[in-house]
Amino acid sequence: MFRFAAAALLLLIACSHQSEESFVPKLEGPATRAVVIGPSTAATLAAFGISKQVVGVSDYCSDPAFAHLPRVGGQHDPSLERIAALQPDLVLVQGASPSLQEWCSKSQITFQNFRTDSWAGWLREVEVLGELFGKKEQATQLRKEAQSKLNRVSGTTKVSPTVLLVAGRRKGEASGLVVAGTASFLSELLVVAGGKNAAGENARDYFDLNEESLLRLAPEVVLEFLPPDNRTQELWRKAYPNIPAVRNGRVWPVTEAWAVEPGPRMPDTAALLADLLDSAVIMAR
Numbered sequence: 001m002f003r004f005a006a007a008a009l010l011l012l013i014a015c016s017h018q019s020e021e022s023f024v025p026k027l028e029g030p031a032t033r034a035v036v037i038g039p040s041t042a043a044t045l046a047a048f049g050i051s052k053q054v055v056g057v058s059d060y061c062s063d064p065a066f067a068h069l070p071r072v073g074g075q076h077d078p079s080l081e082r083i084a085a086l087q088p089d090l091v092l093v094q095g096a097s098p099s100l101q102e103w104c105s106k107s108q109i110t111f112q113n114f115r116t117d118s119w120a121g122w123l124r125e126v127e128v129l130g131e132l133f134g135k136k137e138q139a140t141q142l143r144k145e146a147q148s149k150l151n152r153v154s155g156t157t158k159v160s161p162t163v164l165l166v167a168g169r170r171k172g173e174a175s176g177l178v179v180a181g182t183a184s185f186l187s188e189l190l191v192v193a194g195g196k197n198a199a200g201e202n203a204r205d206y207f208d209l210n211e212e213s214l215l216r217l218a219p220e221v222v223l224e225f226l227p228p229d230n231r232t233q234e235l236w237r238k239a240y241p242n243i244p245a246v247r248n249g250r251v252w253p254v255t256e257a258w259a260v261e262p263g264p265r266m267p268d269t270a271a272l273l274a275d276l277l278d279s280a281v282i283m284a285r
Contacts, residue, residue: 027110030134031090035083037075038094040116040263042066044126047264048138055086062257090132116262117185117205119150142264149267150192157194157277164198164219164245165190166226167206167260174239177209185262186225186269193273195221211240220244222251223276225260229253252276 030053036042037058045054046065056072057063070086073079075093078100083091084107091104093113104111112132114125123143130139165186168178180186181202190197198219199209209217222245224232236251245251258265259272 027090027132031110031132033086033088034090034092034133035072035086035088036061036066036092037072037078037097037100038092038114039063040122040261041092041094041114041125041129043258043261043263043265044122044129045133047142048129048133048135050129050133050135053133055088056083092129092132117183118262119185119188119266122185122262122264122266123147146264146267150270153267153270153274154192155194156274159277160194160196161220161250161277162198162200162217163190163195163221163223163277164209164214164217166222166224169224169226172231172235174235175211177214178206179209181205181207185266186260189266189270190273192270193277195273195277214240215243218243220248220250221276222246223273224251224253226253228255252279 032053033055034045034053035056036045036054039058039061042054042057042061042063042065045051046063051065054066054069056070057066058074059071060074061069061071070082072082072086075095075097078097080100080103083100083103088109090110090112091100093100093111094116096113101111101113110132112128114121114128116122116125123146126139126143126146130136165180165184166177167180167186168176170176179199180197181199181204182197183203183205187197187200198217199207222236229235232253233249233251236246240246254272254276256269256272259269
């Protein structure tokens with residue numbers, strides 16, 4: 001399952017500078033046959049209790065509510081033939097998909113894409129989905145409950161270690177690092193949890209980090225949002241034995257698939273990060 005979520009995170013990184021767009025024709029009423037290309041959007045619809053109105057999902061969707069539905073490819077390789085066969089009245093995409101947007105335009109199908117990599121962006125997505133599916137009251141309630149849940153995480157940790165958030169690296173190596181900057185939802189949730197982004201000087205969402213910069217940052221904790229790898233700590237000890245996180249045994253993989261999706265479980269991700277920061281405190285005693 002994490003393999004699909006990790007792939008979705010890589011797609012999010014690839015389209016992190018794209019904006020939200022919608023395409024007319026507007027729906028005449030609530031959507032009844034939606035194709036959803038984006039795991040986090042699918043998860044949000046599941047949180048709404050919307051499943052019967054969804055007729056197809058992306059290859060990367062892992063939400064059990066949609067496990068039985070046809071797969072229609074991904075953001076960059078949608079199967080227009082499979083989508084057409086489902087006769088959708090709405091197509092939802094995370095990020096940009098020019099070929100799909102053009103096809104929807106020609107087919108007179110409502111197209112909506114989201115660029116969701118922040119808490120505010122997700123709240124806005126919930127609002128738009130509520131409008132598209134005629135679930136405005138449910139959207140308001142979902143936003144309220146999620147915000148309350150996130151607020152409860154804030155201020156629960158006792159210290160604020162510097163944390164490096166690793167979203168990618170070369171297979172079998174602790175090099176070729178892609179890390180989360182302050183514009184990413186992972187960094188935003190880390191701050192809520194009480195941590196400090198070790199790459200806080202970088203205002204981008206995701207970027208490449210070389211060895212020299214890593215040594216300069218000297219993070220106190222390293223969190224890898226990658227598929228499970230029982231060699232994680234070994235690889236970091238071999239590559240960077242002198243950074244504080246490695247020296248003190250605080251290099252930890254985050255293997256929960258939902259943790260890399262900017263969707264309804266972001267408060268859970270913040271709570272998970274808070275628990276990990278508390279573990280760092282215990283180890284420091």
